[in-house]
Amino acid sequence: MLPWFQDGKFPLYLAPMARFTDIIFREFCKEQGADVMVTEFVQADALTRDDPKLWETVDFTVAQRPMGVQIFGSNPDSMAAAxxxxxxxxxxxxxxxxxxxxADRVICMDAGSSMLRNPKKLGMVTGAVVRAVPDTPVTVKIRTGWDDDSIVAKEVGHIVECEGAQALAxxxxxxxxxYRGDANWPVIAEVAEELTIPVVGNGNISSAEDVIRIQQQTxxxxxxxxxxxxxxxxxxRDIKHYLKYGVVPEPPSIAERWETIIDYTRKIMARPYREQRHSDLRWMRPKFIALTKGMEGSRRIRGSLGQVNQIEDLERVAQLHIARLAQSESSR
Ligand SMILES: Cc1cc2nc3c(=O)[nH]c(=O)nc-3n(C[C@H](O)[C@H](O)[C@H](O)COP(=O)(O)O)c2cc1C
Structure with a gap:
């Protein structure tokens, strides 16, 4: 059994999210209590061609362990080599x-969820990877199936378990x-009931209450x-605190949240590959929008975030947002 499941531990994973869960973002999630993390996915073939951008994507720090690197592809040999x-x-x-x-670009390579239409091949890829790295555990992440008429999570779960995978998300x-609609938790529960390897549930978890409910129901x-x-x-942090003390802690202030975003930006721009390729912050705009999404009044600053080029622009948006919120607070 993988150590992070042993002795009744119930790990919280940060889901891999391409273009968002980079090394610096993961560092912050780890500090907040994420137990296990996985890099954004990288294409196995491209990795074996030694693309430096991909090696930057899979980089991680010792503090982030236990850390998985996620690969995708459909060829057992190149997946094994990667x-x-x-x-x-x-x-x-x-x-x-x-x-x-x-994603279409992954499906057209017959990789990612496309493999759910071919469980036999999916098993071959899994087995090839397991045999290529006998010294390292292999885990698998799937969706429930291709569509509602082909829910294959249970069948695929049995196949990957048989091929030597040590956990299934x-x-x-x-x-x-x-990403629409509800996650099908009854299917996840059914697979978790059937398999011997640990099953990690995923889909629309957004609060400590969700965690407790899922723990009770699956x-x-x-x-x-x-x-x-x-x-x-x-x-x-909120979930861990709630599980321990039964209350959700005070959220960070808006100023603290902005401080975190600005610190994150400085750190990511100092990364070797990013620094080489990006002289301004335009490529980070989607990250800023995602990072501020839940903040009060975030809709009003979305337009300004779409204009951010330099760190000074970001700082100005932050100051304006903080000042605006303080003003509306005092006029209440
Ligand atoms: C922007 C974005 C990028 C993603 N990239 C990956 C990825 O690289 N690998 C992967 O296994 N899943 C990826 N996912 C799926 C997530 O890991 C997760 O399964 C999905 O978002 C459902 O969880 P949630 O409802 O908590 O967001 C991505 C999701 C999003 C929104």
């Missing part, structure tokens, strides 16, 4: 295989659903939090 290369260079705590991505939506061994952490990475 996993071996990652283990030799980085010694992650586990290799995670993505069989859930619904299930995003409770189908490929066709994308046999999941851990949970994975995605979009709720993007706008509010303190969610891990």
């Amino acid at each position: 996993a071996r290369m990652l283990v030799d260079r980085l010694q992650p705590d586990f290799i995670d295989i993505n069989f859930g991505c619904p 299930i995003h409770g939506r189908t490929k066709v659903q994308g 046999n999941c061994s851990g949970l994975m939090i995605g979009r709720a952490a993007l706008g509010y990475p303190w969610i891990f």
Whole structure:
């Protein structure tokens, strides 16, 4: 059993989210209590071609362990080669295989959730990766199926368990659903009941109450939090605090939240690859929008965030937002 599930531990994972859960964001989530993290997915073939951008994506710090690196692809040989290369260079705590991505560019390679339509091949890829890295655990992340008429989570769960995967994360939506609608927790519960390996449930978890409810209703061994952490990475701290003391702690002030965003920006721009390629902050605008989404009055600053080029622009947006909120607070 993977150590982070042993002795009744119930780990909270930060879900891998391409273009968002970079090394600095993960650092912050770890400080807030995320137990296990996985890098954004990287294409196995591209990794073996030694693309420096991808090696930046899979980089992590010792403090972030236990840390998994996620790969996607459909060719058992290149998936195995990429996993071996990652283990030799980085010694992650586990290799995670993505069989859930619904993006067209991934589906057209027959990878990600496309593999849910071909469970036999999915098993071959899993087995090849497991055999390539006998010294490192392999885990798998799936969706419930391709569409409502082909829910295959249970079948796929049995296959990957049989091939030697040591945990299974299930995003409770189908490929066709994308990110819409409710996550299908009954299916996740059913698979968690059936498998011997730990099942990590994922989909629309946004509060400590959600965690308690899912703990009561399923046999999941851990949970994975995605979009709720993007706008509010303190969610891990809140959940841990609630599980321990039964109350949610005071949220960070708006000033503290902005301080975190500005600190994050400075750190990410100091990363070697980013610094080389981006002279301004335009590429970070989607991150700013995601990071401020849950804040009071965030809609009003969205336009200004879309104009941010330099750190000074970001600081100005922050000051204006803080001042505006203080003003509306005092006039209440
Ligand atoms: C912007 C974005 C990028 C994502 N990238 C990945 C990825 O690289 N690998 C992966 O397995 N899942 C990826 N996902 C899916 C999430 O890991 C997670 O399964 C999904 O968001 C459902 O969880 P949530 O409802 O808590 O957000 C991504 C999701 C989003 C929104």
